[in-house]
Amino acid sequence: MLDLKALRRDPDAARAALARRGGSDAETLDRVLALDERRRELLPELEALRADQNAANGAIARAKKAAKETGDTAAADAAVANMREVSARAKALQEELTTVEADLQTTQHRLPNLPHPDAPLQDTVVRTVGEPAIDGLELRPAAAGVIEYASGDERVFEVAARATEPKDHLQLAGPDRVDMERGARLSGSRFAYLRGELVFLELALVQWTLSKLRGKGHEAVIPPVLVREDALYGTGFLPDTEQQIYTLPDDDLYLVGTSEVALASMHAGEILDASELPLRYAGFSPCFRREAGAAGASDRGLFRVHQFDKVEMFSFVPPEDAEDEHARLLAIEEEILTELGLPYRVVDIAVDDLGASAARKFDCEAWLPSQGTYRELTSTSNTTEFQARRLGIRIKDAAATPPRKAEPLATLNGTAVAVGRTIIALLEHGQREDGSVVLPECLRPFGAPAVLPAAR
RNA sequence: GGAGCGAUGGCCGAGUGGCUUAAGGCGCUCGCCUGCUAAGCGAGUUGGGGGUUGAAAGCUCCCUCCGGGGUUCGAAUCCCCGUCGCUCCGCCA
Numbered sequence: 001m002l003d004l005k006a007l008r009r010d011p012d013a014a015r016a017a018l019a020r021r022g023g024s025d026a027e028t029l030d031r032v033l034a035l036d037e038r039r040r041e042l043l044p045e046l047e048a049l050r051a052d053q054n055a056a057n058g059a060i061a062r063a064k065k066a067a068k069e070t071g072d073t074a075a076a077d078a079a080v081a082n083m084r085e086v087s088a089r090a091k092a093l094q095e096e097l098t099t100v101e102a103d104l105q106t107t108q109h110r111l112p113n114l115p116h117p118d119a120p121l122q123d124t125v126v127r128t129v130g131e132p133a134i135d136g137l138e139l140r141p142a143a144a145g146v147i148e149y150a151s152g153d154e155r156v157f158e159v160a161a162r163a164t165e166p167k168d169h170l171q172l173a174g175p176d177r178v179d180m181e182r183g184a185r186l187s188g189s190r191f192a193y194l195r196g197e198l199v200f201l202e203l204a205l206v207q208w209t210l211s212k213l214r215g216k217g218h219e220a221v222i223p224p225v226l227v228r229e230d231a232l233y234g235t236g237f238l239p240d241t242e243q244q245i246y247t248l249p250d251d252d253l254y255l256v257g258t259s260e261v262a263l264a265s266m267h268a269g270e271i272l273d274a275s276e277l278p279l280r281y282a283g284f285s286p287c288f289r290r291e292a293g294a295a296g297a298s299d300r301g302l303f304r305v306h307q308f309d310k311v312e313m314f315s316f317v318p319p320e321d322a323e324d325e326h327a328r329l330l331a332i333e334e335e336i337l338t339e340l341g342l343p344y345r346v347v348d349i350a351v352d353d354l355g356a357s358a359a360r361k362f363d364c365e366a367w368l369p370s371q372g373t374y375r376e377l378t379s380t381s382n383t384t385e386f387q388a389r390r391l392g393i394r395i396k397d398a399a400a401t402p403p404r405k406a407e408p409l410a411t412l413n414g415t416a417v418a419v420g421r422t423i424i425a426l427l428e429h430g431q432r433e434d435g436s437v438v439l440p441e442c443l444r445p446f447g448a449p450a451v452l453p454a455a456r
Numbered sequence: 457g458g459a460g461c462g463a464u465g466g467c468c469g470a471g472u473g474g475c476u477u478a479a480g481g482c483g484c485u486c487g488c489c490u491g492c493u494a495a496g497c498g499a500g501u502u503g504g505g506g507g508u509u510g511a512a513a514g515c516u517c518c519c520u521c522c523g524g525g526g527u528u529c530g531a532a533u534c535c536c537c538g539u540c541g542c543u544c545c546g547c548c549a
Contacts, residue, residue, distance in 0.1 A: 043506050047518040054477090054518090057530055061474035083529035228539095271503080406503075 001389040002111055003408075004036055017114040020121070020351045028110050035104040042097045049090040056083050110239060113386040115351045116360035123350045126362070129334065130343030168370035169424040170301040172431055173198060174455025178302060190291060190305045197449050201426070201439065202309065202419050204448035209311045209336065209417045210282055211446075216332065218282040218313055223262030225285050226253045231265040234391035236357030236383070243292045259283030260413045263314035267393045271406045272316065274397035278325065279316040282416060285309070302420035303375070311416040318395055319385055322410035326360065326382040329414035333364050333378045336416060340440050342425050343367040345374050357383040366425045377421050380414030387411045427452070 007014050011033055018025040056079065063076035170178060179193035186193075194202065210220045232238040232254055237245065246255040256262055263283045272279070287310050302308070313332065317325045330346070337344045349361040358381035365374035385408040388394070393411070397404035430437040435454030444450055 040506070043518080047506070050518055053530075058475055060529065064474075080529045085529095087529055 001108055001386060007033065008036060014114060020115055021112060022352045025111060028107060031107050035100055035107060039100050039104060042093060042100065046090060046093040046097060049086055052086050053083065109233060112356040113359050113384060115354060119351045119360045120348050121350060124348040126346040126348050128345040166369035166428060167431055169427040172427045172435065172437055172455060180301065191307065192302060192305060197452055198423065201423060201448045204443040204446035205417055205419060205422060206284055206311055207446045208443050210284060213282040213313065213416060218280040221263065221281045221283045223259050223283050223285055225256045227256055227261055228253065231261050234268060235261045235264045235387050237261065240356040244290055246288050246290055255288035257289045258287050259285040259312045260314060264387050264411055265391060267316060268391040271394045271396050274318065274395055277317055277395060281314045283312045283314060302424055305420060308420040310418045313414045313416050315412045317410050319410045322382050322384055322412060325412050326380060329380040329412055330362050333380060333414055337364060337366060339442055340426065342429060357386045359384045368425060369428045377418060377425060378415035383411050385410055
């Protein structure tokens, strides 16, 4: 949600920023401004009547008291009759105001966040890190260091010219470890059983990540994944992505598509003292997505499923620190990919693809050998004050000079590990000629096997 | 799933239709007093919206007793719906 006062003060700036997203936000903005104006016409009128009522209140009380003693109720009755009229007018005004305010709120909720001025018009590769090849197939130097390429360097790698075709994750895992067929039989397409060693790989991945994040000040959280509508409106998923969300109509609950929803809502309605910030969390939860209209053969296996587990970073910071925090979350995502030995690139996401709540978003895309391309593994968004304003999360600093009144803070989110997609990348990159898979050293202390035997 | 009880300021807690503009206490802040500390005395202490202003300060009005409706000239107080908490019964991984 955007700041009404700011919109009122400088509507053209907002209009220009929204125009970069494309779409018809300008009309919505005009409607918001018109409703706001109407609201501010009605308010003083109604408040004047209220003041009358308050003033008359004591007088009526005294007249009633006097009437009780003297037995003469005429004065009291006249005062009441007079107020009856005022009250009727106030009631009519109140009704109109309520309608206008409800209308204002739903209209305001339709406006997306203003994009960051640096958010590009097209997806832009910021940097590419690591050699997009496969250790186990010896298509890459044994101890390849981190290689950085300049922004926009879209180097083409000779993936075709190799002795052995890389296998994809389904071939490497085999139907006993990623069981799509039985998953489909149970729940439909895009559901899978994860079995055997892969379960320990997931748990190791999760615990390695949570431990790392704890060291960086992110408190581990397992949140509810069934939430009320408010949480989805508050985080900007509604009204916007309803076709993507599972609902339980009998209970008025929704299955979250990411723990971002639950983490952002954790402090809904709270006023936090500046000294408590930053608040950083790492949520671990399943995520549910309907993936309506996402049919496509390129998303075989675990890449795009209706249910997956994810470790999500979430930060509450003062608005002026949001950009630094965004860089920090991105750096953690890159650190994780690097330590897992995955080549990746960072993409600055185009304004028209930001989603309602983000002002800026970076995706980290890992190289998938079987597809010969980079695919999204993680993503981090700076949602500035957009979510906090909807959720009523504010920062206050009484100790500051001058004292800082309660105002919305900034929220940011970033994927630490999307388990399914990370497993895909780990399998494909660790594969050896015989079909076995070497897993990253760092996961072993957390219970991951050193090597996954070849699929039967 | 059934039955009952409850929700008041940072905290405790009074308040069953009208000077409640929410008593009283605790905590906190400031001041006075004071060898120091404690005690004592005095003042302050929810959040939000509108108007005025270039902005801030100030001034002013309104709202705010879990949330939303209703009754009434007037609601913390009465009625309805919802949320959350507690107790009992039933069920249960």
